[in-house]
Amino acid sequence: MASEKSIFLSVLNDTRSRSLIIQFLLLAGIVLGFSWIVENTITNLAAQNKSVGFGFLSQTAGFNIQTTLGTWMFDYEVGRSTYLDVYYIGIVNTFVVAFFGVLAATVIGFAFGIMRLSHNFVIRSFATVYVEVLRNIPLLLQMFFWYFAVLSALPDKRGKIEIIPDIIGINITGLYIPSAHPQDGFMATVIALIVAAVLTFFINRWARLRQQATGQIFPAFWVGAGLLVGLPLIVFLVTGRPLTWVIPEFLETGPILRRGYQDGGILVIPEMMAIWLALSLYTAAFIAEIVRAGIQAVNKGQTEASSALGLRRGPILRLVIIPQAMRIIIPPLTSQYLNLTKNSSLAVAIAYPELVSIFAGTALNQVGKEIEMIFMMMSVYLTFSIATAMFMNWFNARAKLVER
Amino acid sequence: MKKLAYALAGLASIVFATNAMAMETLGQVKDRGHVQCGVSQGLPGFSNADDSGNWTGLDVDLCRAVAAAVFGDSEKVEFSPLSAKQRFTALSSGEIDILSRNTTWTMTRDTQLGLNFAGVNYYDGQGMMVPKSLGATSGLELDGANICTNTGTTTELNITDYFRANNMSFNLVAFEKADEVVSAYDAGRCDVYTTDRSGLAAQRGKLTNPDDHVVLPEVISKEPLGPVVRQGDDNWFNIVRWSLNATINAEELGVDSGNVDQMRNDDNPSLKRLLGTEGNFGEEIGISNDWAYNIIKQVGNYGESYEKHVGENTPLKLARGVNKLWKDGGILYAAPIR
Numbered sequence: 001m002a003s004e005k006s007i008f009l010s011v012l013n014d015t016r017s018r019s020l021i022i023q024f025l026l027l028a029g030i031v032l033g034f035s036w037i038v039e040n041t042i043t044n045l046a047a048q049n050k051s052v053g054f055g056f057l058s059q060t061a062g063f064n065i066q067t068t069l070g071t072w073m074f075d076y077e078v079g080r081s082t083y084l085d086v087y088y089i090g091i092v093n094t095f096v097v098a099f100f101g102v103l104a105a106t107v108i109g110f111a112f113g114i115m116r117l118s119h120n121f122v123i124r125s126f127a128t129v130y131v132e133v134l135r136n137i138p139l140l141l142q143m144f145f146w147y148f149a150v151l152s153a154l155p156d157k158r159g160k161i162e163i164i165p166d167i168i169g170i171n172i173t174g175l176y177i178p179s180a181h182p183q184d185g186f187m188a189t190v191i192a193l194i195v196a197a198v199l200t201f202f203i204n205r206w207a208r209l210r211q212q213a214t215g216q217i218f219p220a221f222w223v224g225a226g227l228l229v230g231l232p233l234i235v236f237l238v239t240g241r242p243l244t245w246v247i248p249e250f251l252e253t254g255p256i257l258r259r260g261y262q263d264g265g266i267l268v269i270p271e272m273m274a275i276w277l278a279l280s281l282y283t284a285a286f287i288a289e290i291v292r293a294g295i296q297a298v299n300k301g302q303t304e305a306s307s308a309l310g311l312r313r314g315p316i317l318r319l320v321i322i323p324q325a326m327r328i329i330i331p332p333l334t335s336q337y338l339n340l341t342k343n344s345s346l347a348v349a350i351a352y353p354e355l356v357s358i359f360a361g362t363a364l365n366q367v368g369k370e371i372e373m374i375f376m377m378m379s380v381y382l383t384f385s386i387a388t389a390m391f392m393n394w395f396n397a398r399a400k401l402v403e404r
Numbered sequence: 405m406k407k408l409a410y411a412l413a414g415l416a417s418i419v420f421a422t423n424a425m426a427m428e429t430l431g432q433v434k435d436r437g438h439v440q441c442g443v444s445q446g447l448p449g450f451s452n453a454d455d456s457g458n459w460t461g462l463d464v465d466l467c468r469a470v471a472a473a474v475f476g477d478s479e480k481v482e483f484s485p486l487s488a489k490q491r492f493t494a495l496s497s498g499e500i501d502i503l504s505r506n507t508t509w510t511m512t513r514d515t516q517l518g519l520n521f522a523g524v525n526y527y528d529g530q531g532m533m534v535p536k537s538l539g540a541t542s543g544l545e546l547d548g549a550n551i552c553t554n555t556g557t558t559t560e561l562n563i564t565d566y567f568r569a570n571n572m573s574f575n576l577v578a579f580e581k582a583d584e585v586v587s588a589y590d591a592g593r594c595d596v597y598t599t600d601r602s603g604l605a606a607q608r609g610k611l612t613n614p615d616d617h618v619v620l621p622e623v624i625s626k627e628p629l630g631p632v633v634r635q636g637d638d639n640w641f642n643i644v645r646w647s648l649n650a651t652i653n654a655e656e657l658g659v660d661s662g663n664v665d666q667m668r669n670d671d672n673p674s675l676k677r678l679l680g681t682e683g684n685f686g687e688e689i690g691i692s693n694d695w696a697y698n699i700i701k702q703v704g705n706y707g708e709s710y711e712k713h714v715g716e717n718t719p720l721k722l723a724r725g726v727n728k729l730w731k732d733g734g735i736l737y738a739a740p741i742r
Contacts, residue, residue: 045518047635047636048496048518048634048635048636049518049635049636050516050517050518062561062564062565063560063561063564063576064560064563064564064567064574064575064576065576066575066576066577066578067575078564078568079568144584147588148587148591151588151591151592151593152591156592157550157592157595172591172592172593173550173575173593255545255547255548256538256539257538257540257545257546257547257548257549257595258547258548270593271577348489348555348580349579349580349581349584350579350584351552351577351578351579351580351584351588353578357555357578357580358555361489361555361556361580362489362555362556362560362578364489364556365488365489365492365555365556365557366512366561367512367516368492368512368513368516368517368518370493370496
């Protein structure tokens with residue numbers, strides 16, 4: 001009796017076997033919990049006479065979707081396109097807003113973050129006010145503000161403001177930009193661009209190595225820029241400009257509903273502008289704080305040492321402070337990028353046809369496959385998030401302090 | 405994120421809730437002490453909250469009728485304002501007991517979404533509203549229009565069908581909430597605002613200049629609107645269906661909230677069955693026998709609700725039209741209580 005108890009106790013007191021037991025119990029708990037969820041789901045669905053499956057994806061979707069990059073890419077047509085196309089269109093539209101939102105938020109955020117540290121009182125206060133106002137107002141309200149601000153600032157469908165006369169114009173239905181259509185022979189220009197990019201890469205490397213070896217500075221940036229612009233331009237002109245532009249046409253007369261801009265060219269709808277503005281400006285306020293904190297976290301001695309070496313303010317910031325600050329900035333910056341992507345789902349409130357709106361909204365209401373569709377929607381956000389996180393981790397690994 | 409959270413909550417409750425949830429709504433309602441009713445986020449005449457949070461409207465009266473039938477007290481009801489997109493998930497997840505939110509009865513919804521329509525409390529049809537400045541007199545002149553509407557409704561499908569059938573092109577701008585549709589239409593984002601004609605009448609008052617807009621004559625769809633419950637609970641379904649039938653039968657028999665006490669002593673057997681002085685109709689479905697008496701006394705008959713909320717003397721000015729009783733030339737016809 002006593003020995004049995006002592007065996008039991010000794011097993012329990014042994015770190016290795018104890019950890020095994022705990023892991024086993026945890027695993028059993030997860031498996032039980034998961035099977036309970038599945039079982040329960042099936043019973044509840046059966047009670048409501050619902051079936052499970054992805055067959056609905058091949059049904060045709062019977063509703064119109066606003067013209068966006070997504071509908072253009074997948075050639076959306078009512079009565080022919082399926083719910084799967086709707087899914088793809090939602091993904092593309094979400095991606096577009098997230099991508100351009102991340103770009104703009106980064107630029108604006110860095111600018112305001114640096115402005116927050118300016119010695120100029122006006123600039124510094126302006127940046128402070130910006131950050132405090134924008135990050136303290138709910139994003140949804142900002143979206144409504146920008147949307148209705150954009151709508152009320154623009155002329156109606158039959159009017160226009162020309163940003164570049166006869167080429168780029170805007171009214172309440174959106175921003176109209178000419179679209180480029182490559183012709184035969186355009187490939188040569190693309191190849192020239194690739195060649196220029198490869199050359200630029202090697203010139204940069206050579207210049208860096210030479211500077212390290214001899215201390216001489218080569219104007220690699222300007223040479224690279226010249227190559228990247230010049231070489232494709234020359235090839236483009238030599239091959240006889242194989243690119244045609246479709247400029248959106250504006251009708252002043254005819255049936256009243258037909259007046260205004262016609263199809264053709266690129267259309268950026270006001271919903272897209274509003275959501276992009278709101279997401280970029282809101283996230284930029286957070287990024288500004290991250291950047292400010294990152295810069296301030298770099299020891300003041302670094303600035304003083306650089307000054308002692310005779311560097312001016314600009315190069316100190318660019319060569320000494322920012323590279324060290326980046327190590328601190330990148331991880332929280334990643335979270336902001338992920339937040340921006342997920343926040344784009346608020347766009348449903350102002351009629352931008354992104355994933356939550358058209359797939360988990362309109363389409364879900366028509367086919368009623370909550371489980372399948374929410375699962376599909378979640379996997380998209382998960383994929384976007386993991387991809388962003390992977391890219392930022394790679395970037396972080398490059399930027400972090402390498403001890404020598 | 406709120407909408408997403410809502411969808412996820414709905415999903416979670418389908419996944420996690422115990423089996424008892426789908427069954428026995430009546431028992432749950434009684435335990436809870438009130439009926440939880442899903443309504444719109446503000447559609448004057450149908451379901452709308454005033455400044456002090458009191459809900460009124462035709463759809464609201466249906467919820468109050470069910471509360472009166474179950475508890476004998478039409479105030480024992482709480483309202484969940486839902487967007488068109490959220491409504492079915494809220495119902496199937498058990499957040500609400502009835503959905504009474506100007507919801508169109510369609511085959512897909514009835515057969516594939518796990519829902520049951522308990523009847524029709526308003527026969528509607530989809531219409532189109534345009535600014536007078538457009539000069540349009542018919543829907544057939546709307547080729548090339550920008551059209552504003554709500555997501556997650558049958559209106560998206562109907563308008564698409566209508567334009568396709570007439571070989572016209574259009575661009576659909578679909579918002580989550582009706583308020584944004586009205587604001588965007590008012591700002592000129594769209595040439596046309598489309599929804600059920602009752603909805604157009606209700607929302608028109610929210611425009612800056614209601615008189616500058618005109619509702620086109622076309623009715624492009626059939627929209628039988630009615631209360632919805634979950635599939636799988638027949639008793640609860642019966643209670644909701646017969647609460648609605650009681651209000652329509654009451655109008656037909658000439659009983660209203662004013663004369664119901666007096667009518668209770670009448671010898672007409674139809675009246676006796678309706679008001680619970682004869683037969684066991686209430687107890688058979690788990691409620692008291694004076695269920696219909698309570699409905700009529702506290703909420704009124706169908707005609708009373710109609711005139712009070714959407715009729716000619718309200719801002720909506722909707723004529724009874726097809727919503728008249730069958731014997732007055734309409735199509736409103738409730739099965740008899742016997």
